[in-house]
Amino acid sequence: MRGALYPAISVIAALAICAVVLLMMGLDPVLAYQKLFQGAFGSKNAISETLTHAVPLLLCALSFAVGVQGGLINLGATGQLYIGALAGGAVGIYLHLPPFLHIPLVLIVGFIAGGLYGLLIAFLKNRFDVSELISTIMMNYVAIYLLNYFVTGPMKDATAANNLPQSALIASTAKLPIILPGTRLHAGLFLAVAALIFYHVFFYKTPQGYRIRIGGLNPDAARYAGFSLERNNYVTMFIAGGLAGLAGCVLIMSVQSRLIHAFAQELGFSGVAVALLGNNSTVGIAVSSILFAGLDGGAAKMQTLAKVPNAVVYMLQGIILMFVVGQELFRRLHRRRRGLNIAKEATS
Numbered sequence: 001m002r003g004a005l006y007p008a009i010s011v012i013a014a015l016a017i018c019a020v021v022l023l024m025m026g027l028d029p030v031l032a033y034q035k036l037f038q039g040a041f042g043s044k045n046a047i048s049e050t051l052t053h054a055v056p057l058l059l060c061a062l063s064f065a066v067g068v069q070g071g072l073i074n075l076g077a078t079g080q081l082y083i084g085a086l087a088g089g090a091v092g093i094y095l096h097l098p099p100f101l102h103i104p105l106v107l108i109v110g111f112i113a114g115g116l117y118g119l120l121i122a123f124l125k126n127r128f129d130v131s132e133l134i135s136t137i138m139m140n141y142v143a144i145y146l147l148n149y150f151v152t153g154p155m156k157d158a159t160a161a162n163n164l165p166q167s168a169l170i171a172s173t174a175k176l177p178i179i180l181p182g183t184r185l186h187a188g189l190f191l192a193v194a195a196l197i198f199y200h201v202f203f204y205k206t207p208q209g210y211r212i213r214i215g216g217l218n219p220d221a222a223r224y225a226g227f228s229l230e231r232n233n234y235v236t237m238f239i240a241g242g243l244a245g246l247a248g249c250v251l252i253m254s255v256q257s258r259l260i261h262a263f264a265q266e267l268g269f270s271g272v273a274v275a276l277l278g279n280n281s282t283v284g285i286a287v288s289s290i291l292f293a294g295l296d297g298g299a300a301k302m303q304t305l306a307k308v309p310n311a312v313v314y315m316l317q318g319i320i321l322m323f324v325v326g327q328e329l330f331r332r333l334h335r336r337r338r339g340l341n342i343a344k345e346a347t348s
Contacts, residue, residue, distance in 0.1 A: 007277050007284065010323035011291070018316045022308065032308040039301030040294030048183035052255065054293035055188040056081075056264070059247035060271025061289055062199050063240045065280040067132075069203050070236030071216030076121060076136030077244040078268030079143035080114040084245020086147055087113030089252045089259045090155070092170035102173040107191070107249050114245020117143065118237035125237075126230040132237075144262070151259050167259035176253045188250040195243060200282040202239075212236055244268065273321045292317065 019029035040050050060077045067074030088110030095102065121139065124130035150156075152165040160166065176186040203209035215222040215232040222229060248264065256263050274292050278284030295317060299310035 004279075004284065006327050007279060007288070007324060010277070010320050010327075013323055014316050014319035017319055018312060021315070022312065027308055028306065032302055032306045032312070035304075035306040035308075036295070036298040036302040036313070039298030041298075044180075045183055046297065048180050048185035050290060050294045050297045051189055052184050052186065053297055054289045055186075055192045056247040056250050056267060057271055057274055057293055058192045058285060058289035059195055059243050059250065060268050061274035061278065061285045062195055062271075063244040063247070063268075064272045064275040065199065065278075065285060066203075066236060066240040066243065068275070068280050069209075069216050070212045070232055071219065072121075072125070072132050072233065072236055072240075074118070074121070074136055074237070074240045075133060075272065076118070076139050076241070076268070077247070077271050078264065078266065079136070079140035080117050080241040080244035081248035081251075081264055081268055082143040082147045083117040083248070084110035084114035084242075085248030085252050085259065085264070086143075086150060088245070088249035089167060089170060092174035092252060093155070093168050093258075095174075096171055097173060099173045099177075102171065103176065103253070106170075106174050106253060107246060110245045110249035111242040112245075114248065115238040115242035117245070118239075118241020119234060121241075122233040122237035125233050140268070147259065148261050151261055155259060157258070165261050169258050170252060174253055175257070176250070184255060186250075186254045188254055191246065191250065195246070196282050196286055208235060244271075247271075273317060273324075276324045277320060 015033070019033075022029040022032055039046055041047055060081065063077040063080065064074050088106045091109045092102070092106045095105070097105065117139065121132050121135050124135050125132055148165070151167055155167040157166055157168040159168070176188050179185055179187055179189065201209075203213055211222070211227045212232045212235065214225065215227055215229050219229055222232070247267070251264060252259065270292060274288045275285055277291070278286070278288040295313050299313040302308050302313070303310045
């Protein structure tokens with residue numbers, strides 16, 4: 001409960017600040033938030049769209065959270081997502097198998113491709129001590145332009161009348177089944193729940209997860225205990241990249257249905273914000289992914305019915321993130337003040 005208090009305060013404070021901004025713009029914040037909520041959770045279709053958008057967002061958030069557990073800052077979920085989508089999409093387009101084989105194969109190939117892309121980051125970290133902050137961002141651009149090459153060249157759909165840079169549609173046997181008739185909510189929701197369970201069990205119930213967490217919290221203590229930090233980095237980045245690769249596959253196997261230039265936009269970086277707001281915890285990531293997905297989903301209705309620019313949603317997300325990031329500053333000030341009080345008591 002203590003861990004959930006500050007994120008909740010951050011959301012409330014961000015809503016209050018945005019309300020003041022809306023009042024200064026001559027707009028009604030109550031009406032704006034009402035339409036925002038209706039667009040996100042006001043109907044069966046709205047809820048299904050929110051959950052549909054939350055699935056890849058949650059997987060990207062888990063990708064970042066896995067890195068944090070191992071003491072690594074993985075800002076490369078976007079690139080790992082595109083590589084996973086590229087590999088999994090190729091399997092979905094060019095292979096024709098029964099659904100019970102095709103769907104798992106696409107997901108497995110996407111996970112492995114994203115994981116191998118994450119291993120490159122771990123190799124650079126272990127071999128040359130390259131900061132993962134730099135390498136992950138640079139590798140994002142490599143993956144983006146690699147995808148652009150394939151959709152404008154080898155994988156371009158030559159039969160498309162509009163001649164757009166895009167691949168052919170994936171086979172119907174590789175599409176994720178709809179679990180709520182009349183909506184776009186698909187079986188990827190079960191995959192997201194399974195990923196959350198795996199995240200919790202692996203890091204808090206297995207020896208390897210324990211070794212990774214110890215290495216992330218205190219590398220010196222991990223070395224003293226005989227743990228291999230290099231091995232931890234490889235395992236961490238493979239899992240992180242694999243989860244981001246799954247996010248790319250889910251997009252291709254559901255809403256997107258084909259490879260297109262920049263189809264995921266900045267989803268990987270949105271996952272970072274979700275993980276930070278959720279404090280990298282299992283329940284926190286689940287709740288914050290639904291919150292961020294709801295904000296994105298309700299933006300259109302808020303703009304249409306309340307005449308509020310959808311940029312307000314991005315401002316709201318940014319303020320929430322600013323408060324969450326500032327949480328560590330307040331913690332340090334609290335620890336410093338407590339240390340000074342202890343010193344004064346010892347002196348007196």
